[in-house]
Amino acid sequence: MKKHNFSAGPCILPTEVMQKAAAAVLELDGIGLSLIEISHRSKEFVAIMEQARSLALELLGLEGKGYKALYLQGGASLQFPMLAYNLLENKAGYLNTGTWSSNAIKEANVIGKAIELASSKDKNFNYIPKEFDIPNDLDYFHLTSNNTIFGTQIKKFPATNAPVVCDMSSDIFSRQLDFSKFDLIYAGAQKNMGPAGTTLVIVKEDLLGKVSRKIPSMLNYQVHIAKDSMFNTPAVFPVYVSMLTLQWLKDMGGIAAIEEINEKKAKLIYSEIDLNPLFKGFANKEDRSNMNATFTLTNEKLKDTFDAMWKEAGINGLNGHRSVGGYRASMYNALSLESVGVLVDIMSDLERKA
Numbered sequence: 001m002k003k004h005n006f007s008a009g010p011c012i013l014p015t016e017v018m019q020k021a022a023a024a025v026l027e028l029d030g031i032g033l034s035l036i037e038i039s040h041r042s043k044e045f046v047a048i049m050e051q052a053r054s055l056a057l058e059l060l061g062l063e064g065k066g067y068k069a070l071y072l073q074g075g076a077s078l079q080f081p082m083l084a085y086n087l088l089e090n091k092a093g094y095l096n097t098g099t100w101s102s103n104a105i106k107e108a109n110v111i112g113k114a115i116e117l118a119s120s121k122d123k124n125f126n127y128i129p130k131e132f133d134i135p136n137d138l139d140y141f142h143l144t145s146n147n148t149i150f151g152t153q154i155k156k157f158p159a160t161n162a163p164v165v166c167d168m169s170s171d172i173f174s175r176q177l178d179f180s181k182f183d184l185i186y187a188g189a190q191k192n193m194g195p196a197g198t199t200l201v202i203v204k205e206d207l208l209g210k211v212s213r214k215i216p217s218m219l220n221y222q223v224h225i226a227k228d229s230m231f232n233t234p235a236v237f238p239v240y241v242s243m244l245t246l247q248w249l250k251d252m253g254g255i256a257a258i259e260e261i262n263e264k265k266a267k268l269i270y271s272e273i274d275l276n277p278l279f280k281g282f283a284n285k286e287d288r289s290n291m292n293a294t295f296t297l298t299n300e301k302l303k304d305t306f307d308a309m310w311k312e313a314g315i316n317g318l319n320g321h322r323s324v325g326g327y328r329a330s331m332y333n334a335l336s337l338e339s340v341g342v343l344v345d346i347m348s349d350l351e352r353k354a
């Protein structure tokens with residue numbers, strides 16, 4: 001039986017996407033060859049890459065607005081230095097809301113001057129800082145839209161004149177935003193799009209080519225744009241699966257449709273966390289993530305019982321990250337409302353038993 005997969009990443013993908021991906025590994029669309037044994041320059045794969053790039057722009061509402069979509073490698077973690085290589089000349093400002101933002105700051109500081117404008121480290125990143133100044137002479141302002149580990153999410157993005165760069169690894173394509181307010185968006189595929197191995201980068205072209213340093217080709221967005229994400233061999237399988245997931249999302253009505261389901265899932269779990277005295281939410285209420293719900297037991301003695309119960313119910317991937325402890329229910333796009341219902345039932349069963 002297929003488990004209810006709450007894994008934080010790599011994570012659940014739509015069943016229909018898995019089936020198509022599995023079939024394409026054996027034979028791609030009746031061509032007598034596997035997806036993973038054909039040239040990335042074949043007309044079949046070039047069409048897949050083009051489709052993956054245009055679906056991303058279309059779903060985000062960024063077509064014809066000067067943006068390019070790239071599928072790169074090295075994960076979101078390589079974007080931390082790469083974006084600084086391409087954009088950081090004098091100084092950049094960062095909002096530090098967790099482990100990933102901290103890593104982004106650290107890596108950018110290898111390249112130039114990255115300033116932390118505000119941080120929620122004082123409370124183990126359980127909230128999003130809101131009142132802080134953004135200087136008007138920044139090369140860019142960087143934030144992390146959803147903090148996968150701590151379970152917080154930015155609901156209202158601060159206004160600034162600086163170009164905005166955002167790590168959307170764990171909530172891209174999950175909610176409607178005015179994506180044209182961002183100048184560079186990046187996301188590792190393995191949370192809402194596909195298998196690990198490719199990173200989607202959406203960049204406004206007029207942002208590029210302004211720094212004075214020399215940039216190695218593999219780290220240069222302009223090189224990847226000029227080569228249509230084919231400067232070197234792309235991660236063909238992750239790109240294909242990402243394309244299938246974006247097609248699945250488009251067919252079901254796009255981001256607006258999935259956002260509605262994601263809101264229902266989040267409401268269901270957070271109301272259980274708030275009503276059940278055996279559980280306590282980790283994140284500040286107004287900053288709670290719709291993708292990753294973090295919570296702990298109020299009575300640690302119930303841990304073994306609770307763990308046995310959810311495992312028995314076919315739930316996977318609920319253990320919290322070591323820096324928060326407790327539990328983390330990751331509810332990415334492909335996770336059904338029904339799976340969240342199974343978890344919530346277990347939580348209320350525990351209350352009845354205890």
Ligand SMILES: *Cc1c(COP(=O)(O)O)cnc(C)c1O
Nearest residue numbers: 075076077100148167169170188
């Ligand atoms: C998972 C994650 C990363 C790291 O992604 P990699 O692809 O493993 O480098 C960065 N930022 C956020 C917000 C994440 O959730």
